[in-house]
Amino acid sequence: DAGVIQSPRHEVTEMGQEVTLRCKPISGHNSLFWYRQTMMRGLELLIYFNNNVPIDDSGMPEDRFSAKMPNASFSTLKIQPSEPRDSAVYFCASSRGGDEQFFGPGTRLTVL
Amino acid sequence: DQQVKQNSPSLSVQEGRISILNCDYTNSMFDYFLWYKKYPAEGPTFLISISSIKDKNEDGRFTVFLNKSAKHLSLHIVPSQPGDSAVYFCAASAHQGAQKLVFGQGTRLTINP
Numbered sequence A: 001d002a003g004v005i006q007s008p009r010h011e012v013t014e015m016g017q018e019v020t021l022r023c024k025p026i027s028g029h030n031s032l033f034w035y036r037q038t039m040m041r042g043l044e045l046l047i048y049f050n051n052n053v054p055i056d057d058s059g060m061p062e063d064r065f066s067a068k069m070p071n072a073s074f075s076t077l078k079i080q081p082s083e084p085r086d087s088a089v090y091f092c093a094s095s096r097g098g099d100e101q102f103f104g105p106g107t108r109l110t111v112l
Numbered sequence B: 001d002q003q004v005k006q007n008s009p010s011l012s013v014q015e016g017r018i019s020i021l022n023c024d025y026t027n028s029m030f031d032y033f034l035w036y037k038k039y040p041a042e043g044p045t046f047l048i049s050i051s052s053i054k055d056k057n058e059d060g061r062f063t064v065f066l067n068k069s070a071k072h073l074s075l076h077i078v079p080s081q082p083g084d085s086a087v088y089f090c091a092a093s094a095h096q097g098a099q100k101l102v103f104g105q106g107t108r109l110t111i112n113p
Helices: none
Strands: A005-007 A010-013 A019-024 A031-038 A042-050 A053-056 A065-071 A074-079 A088-095 A107-111 B010-014 B019-025 B032-038 B045-051 B056-059 B062-067 B072-077 B086-093 B107-112
Touching (some): A010 A019, A031 A074, A042 A065, A042 A074, A042 B086, A053 A065, A074 A088, B019 B107, B032 B062, B045 B056, B045 B062, B045 B072
Parallel strands (some): A010 A107, B010 B107
Antiparallel strands (some): A019 A074, A031 A042, A031 A088, A042 A053, A065 A074, A088 A107, B032 B045, B056 B062, B062 B072
């Protein structure tokens, strides 16, 4: 059974460019989470969805960040325009309600 | 302001000995605590949890201790094995089943043969 799938696994881009990260949650899971990992702050929750509806986006750092979940099997996290301080590993996780969260392998983003 | 803090970025322990990873929190509303383990190039995976009604929870070689008055929890691994080398994240939430988890910065544990 496939776990959470994220693409791309690595992304290198230049400052000012648009970046789109993709996530396919585990089938049957109705909650989806986007996290960012940095050395200084560890894992931070950016936003989470229940049944495709955004519930809490208080962790989204700025208006440059946006997330969508058009259907139960797909979500995107977009950064436009990207900045060097956005460089981090971005994780997507999914769960069945309040049960255990299963994380994807992450996308390592480098903004030059 | 970091509500969950892991003040040791790294820890090195000899194989067979006990590993103790520490975590402090500031928000007294936190009622449920979790530890996640992360290998390189993989996402974190759930390891063990504890509710505030307990002060200890054990699962095989892993034990989590909670001191609510001190707002402190620790993860003990005994005996430590080379496969335990990973980054360990402490997380907290308002209650069991709460979806919003607040994570610490992580501690990199290295088990030396």
